[in-house]
Amino acid sequence: MSEIRLVRRQIASSGQQSVLFVLCVALSLVTLVSLGGFSRSVHSSFLKDARQLHAADIIIHSHSPFSAPLLKELASLEQQKVLERSRVYEFYSVVRSTQQDASLLANLKVVEPGYPFYGTVELASGRPFREAMTPGTVIVEQALLDRLHLRLGDRLHVGSSVFVISDVVLVEPDRPVQFFSLGPRVFVPAADLDRLDLMGKGSRVNYTILAKVTDQNDLDRIAARLASVSLRDRERVDTFRTAGSGVKRFFDNFLFFLNLIGIFTLLLAGIGIQSSLTAFLKEQERTIAIMKALGAQSRFIIQNYLGVVAVLGLAGTLLGLGASFLLERILPGLFRGLLPASVELTISLAAVTEGVILGLVVVVLFTLLPLVRLKEVRPRAIFGKEEQPGQARSTWVLSAVVIIFFLAMVLWRIQEVKSGLLFVLGVGLLIIVSLLIAIGVLRLLRALRINNLMMRQALKGLFRPRNATLPVIVTLSASLAVIFSITLVEKNLDATFVRSYPPDSPNLFFLDVQPDQKEAFAKELGRETTFYPVVRGTVLAINSEQIDREEERKKRGDNLAREFNLTYREALLDDERIISGKGLFRRDWSGPQVSVLDTVLEMRDLKIGDTITFRIQGVPVDARVSSIRTRTRASLQPFFYFVFQDQVLKDAPQTLFTALRLEKERIALLQNRIVARFPNVSVIDVTETVTVFAKIMSRLSLIVNFFTLFSVVAGLLIIVSSVFATRYTRVQEAVFFTILGARGRFIRAVFGIENLLIGLASSFIALALSQATSWIICRRVLDVAYTPFVGMSLFMALATTLIVIVVGLGASVPVLRKKPAAFLREHAEE
Numbered sequence: 001m002s003e004i005r006l007v008r009r010q011i012a013s014s015g016q017q018s019v020l021f022v023l024c025v026a027l028s029l030v031t032l033v034s035l036g037g038f039s040r041s042v043h044s045s046f047l048k049d050a051r052q053l054h055a056a057d058i059i060i061h062s063h064s065p066f067s068a069p070l071l072k073e074l075a076s077l078e079q080q081k082v083l084e085r086s087r088v089y090e091f092y093s094v095v096r097s098t099q100q101d102a103s104l105l106a107n108l109k110v111v112e113p114g115y116p117f118y119g120t121v122e123l124a125s126g127r128p129f130r131e132a133m134t135p136g137t138v139i140v141e142q143a144l145l146d147r148l149h150l151r152l153g154d155r156l157h158v159g160s161s162v163f164v165i166s167d168v169v170l171v172e173p174d175r176p177v178q179f180f181s182l183g184p185r186v187f188v189p190a191a192d193l194d195r196l197d198l199m200g201k202g203s204r205v206n207y208t209i210l211a212k213v214t215d216q217n218d219l220d221r222i223a224a225r226l227a228s229v230s231l232r233d234r235e236r237v238d239t240f241r242t243a244g245s246g247v248k249r250f251f252d253n254f255l256f257f258l259n260l261i262g263i264f265t266l267l268l269a270g271i272g273i274q275s276s277l278t279a280f281l282k283e284q285e286r287t288i289a290i291m292k293a294l295g296a297q298s299r300f301i302i303q304n305y306l307g308v309v310a311v312l313g314l315a316g317t318l319l320g321l322g323a324s325f326l327l328e329r330i331l332p333g334l335f336r337g338l339l340p341a342s343v344e345l346t347i348s349l350a351a352v353t354e355g356v357i358l359g360l361v362v363v364v365l366f367t368l369l370p371l372v373r374l375k376e377v378r379p380r381a382i383f384g385k386e387e388q389p390g391q392a393r394s395t396w397v398l399s400a401v402v403i404i405f406f407l408a409m410v411l412w413r414i415q416e417v418k419s420g421l422l423f424v425l426g427v428g429l430l431i432i433v434s435l436l437i438a439i440g441v442l443r444l445l446r447a448l449r450i451n452n453l454m455m456r457q458a459l460k461g462l463f464r465p466r467n468a469t470l471p472v473i474v475t476l477s478a479s480l481a482v483i484f485s486i487t488l489v490e491k492n493l494d495a496t497f498v499r500s501y502p503p504d505s506p507n508l509f510f511l512d513v514q515p516d517q518k519e520a521f522a523k524e525l526g527r528e529t530t531f532y533p534v535v536r537g538t539v540l541a542i543n544s545e546q547i548d549r550e551e552e553r554k555k556r557g558d559n560l561a562r563e564f565n566l567t568y569r570e571a572l573l574d575d576e577r578i579i580s581g582k583g584l585f586r587r588d589w590s591g592p593q594v595s596v597l598d599t600v601l602e603m604r605d606l607k608i609g610d611t612i613t614f615r616i617q618g619v620p621v622d623a624r625v626s627s628i629r630t631r632t633r634a635s636l637q638p639f640f641y642f643v644f645q646d647q648v649l650k651d652a653p654q655t656l657f658t659a660l661r662l663e664k665e666r667i668a669l670l671q672n673r674i675v676a677r678f679p680n681v682s683v684i685d686v687t688e689t690v691t692v693f694a695k696i697m698s699r700l701s702l703i704v705n706f707f708t709l710f711s712v713v714a715g716l717l718i719i720v721s722s723v724f725a726t727r728y729t730r731v732q733e734a735v736f737f738t739i740l741g742a743r744g745r746f747i748r749a750v751f752g753i754e755n756l757l758i759g760l761a762s763s764f765i766a767l768a769l770s771q772a773t774s775w776i777i778c779r780r781v782l783d784v785a786y787t788p789f790v791g792m793s794l795f796m797a798l799a800t801t802l803i804v805i806v807v808g809l810g811a812s813v814p815v816l817r818k819k820p821a822a823f824l825r826e827h828a829e830e
Helices: 002-013 015-048 050-054 068-079 142-148 190-196 216-229 246-283 285-293 298-334 349-376 379-383 393-414 417-447 453-461 469-499 515-525 549-553 598-602 664-677 686-725 727-739 744-781 790-811 820-826
Strands: 058-062 083-097 103-111 137-140 155-158 161-171 185-189 206-213 236-239 508-513 532-542 563-568 576-580 593-597 611-616 619-631 642-644 655-660 682-685
Touching: 002 015, 002 298, 015 246, 015 298, 015 349, 015 686, 058 216, 068 083, 068 216, 083 142, 083 190, 083 664, 083 682, 103 142, 103 190, 103 664, 103 682, 137 142, 137 155, 142 161, 155 185, 161 185, 161 190, 185 190, 206 216, 216 236, 246 285, 246 298, 246 349, 246 417, 246 469, 246 686, 285 298, 298 349, 298 686, 349 393, 417 469, 417 744, 453 727, 453 744, 469 686, 469 744, 469 790, 508 515, 508 664, 515 655, 515 664, 593 598, 593 611, 598 619, 664 682, 686 744, 686 790, 727 744, 744 790
Parallel strands: 103 185, 137 161, 563 642, 593 619
Antiparallel strands: 058 206, 058 236, 083 103, 083 155, 083 206, 137 185, 155 161, 508 655, 508 682, 532 563, 532 611, 532 655, 576 619, 593 642, 611 619
């Protein structure tokens, strides 16, 4: 009982430091636990509603018409009443109003009766979907009505036919999030497919067969049977359990990056835990010195404060879990429009367990060093003598343990060794660069010779014993650099693609032009343009090694499992150059050759002479890599990963596409004219498309900045802990200033200038790092022009500096309120 009373008294005697420690522990947990719980809730909803998300038991996808063996097997199973099936065709096409000269790119979905087998297509009228889906009518999204100024009952040109708009779709089960569509949905009955006249050879169509099995116990067997007769590289057979959801893939990828930010926050919060405990123990230093003077051993004292840490750590863990549950309730609002509305949030026992274990490990790791340093406290500390902590071997050992823990956390949460190592190296580089610059800045400030008393005292204050000036600057610099970089990249993308679209880039793309339409189409355009042939194909093998399609699809970036757009020509484009090889193709080689864009090398290492096996329109083609190309200009110019010789592909079924630059006010007129004469041609107005993606980018940036702000809070907590750790020295300085005749305004100014220097150093180091990082991302990764946005950058730096000043002065209020007489009376016997 005496030990419990002692722990309680020690916590009560240093209440502010105790609260700070608890907050740091809570902060170390809140992002990771909330993201873990939120992720589990979403994945649980995806799993529970998997049939509704895919509208079927079995889903078969292809980018070209289905093979005869697969269709024969499906027909046989349907005759045996083993399953029901429904075909779905999805593609983009421009639709037109019959009442006025207006057109719009729309996302067409042609469905057979039976769709959907699971879930419900909700219509504004409340009618059943199958009842409303009648020949000669279409069902559209409200956005189409709004943009074309139409109403229910009006007529709409779709392809070569005219349809009556019969209803408005609100929700469709297998398209739960409509955020990424390039155009509003238009449902068309499959009975009218031929009337559309939109599907020519090589057209960009997503072919899907949805199937509902009669006996759920036979599901896997039937799926395996269908997979055995399908074309493995072209037709993908999945059950609702194995089929990938686009929404789920997006969520997994985005959570991947948010988890990295959460781990970054945990590291910074860990520094705050260590700093706040140091402040707590500094407050207790006299008590510890008295205990040692009376014969207490270091082991007894460390055990006692272990109890204090355990109590505060438990409180911080519980607070962190509570805050995590609260944050989970906020996350659906942040993700609104990115996830299905049906996602149900539940408290995950696994997430709670992980949180408790994580809290325990974090507290233990980041409190060991301050507790071990209790051995360094000497009885002379009774007299208030400041002592610099020594750099014992244990410091380096514990630092190594923390680094190993950080790496383990990364690998555990993101489960990708390569990405994890790259992240650790990136964070390490960010912190090291911040540390080196901060050390340089502090050395420069220390070397300054300033006559002004106020400035001289403020500079001196930066280097008080146990002051955490360096950790504060490093922590704030690193976290602010992340936020500044995200903001600058977003602004540059917005400026490049939305506000000032590149003047030399095409803004109109015409897809699926049939070869026999080329001359008439060029005449209709009324201007010279370049046509690019497009042949669809897949990669089967590289150097006779088969592509593992399942493993490829697990990659977060682009992969070799997908279907590619291939082309043929004998010369480089204006924005291309050869980086490996003697020319586009080799005259001294026989057989098919292919030139590869350097982007492909990110998917698989290739070199000149390697053989790539393609399947092109069902025919295997072995082509040797003759050259590797790179691009020299912005990414909006047409480009292809694989370029063949003319004689290899010119006779293959193909379509053409072209792109041109047109004044915005003339786009609608040309689009209407083209679609009226060539209804199979899809016209994409990129200026409209980038506006949609700008909204997406803005929402994602908001979410990332929201989580990164927790890292900034960690830095601010370290500032407060630094003030607490140096309370004695600060009070002593304030008393001496007062005795020497200084007014309160002078003392506040000294402390204010000190925090001003910390804020300016942190924000401008962050600004320098973010400008360099943003330039690299924009110029080297995104290949867009870079603007530093000096005004906005300075505003961000000055705003964060002001926050640092306010927080620092707020933490110093108890120091400023200390009366000189009381302080001198307490230390009269020193």
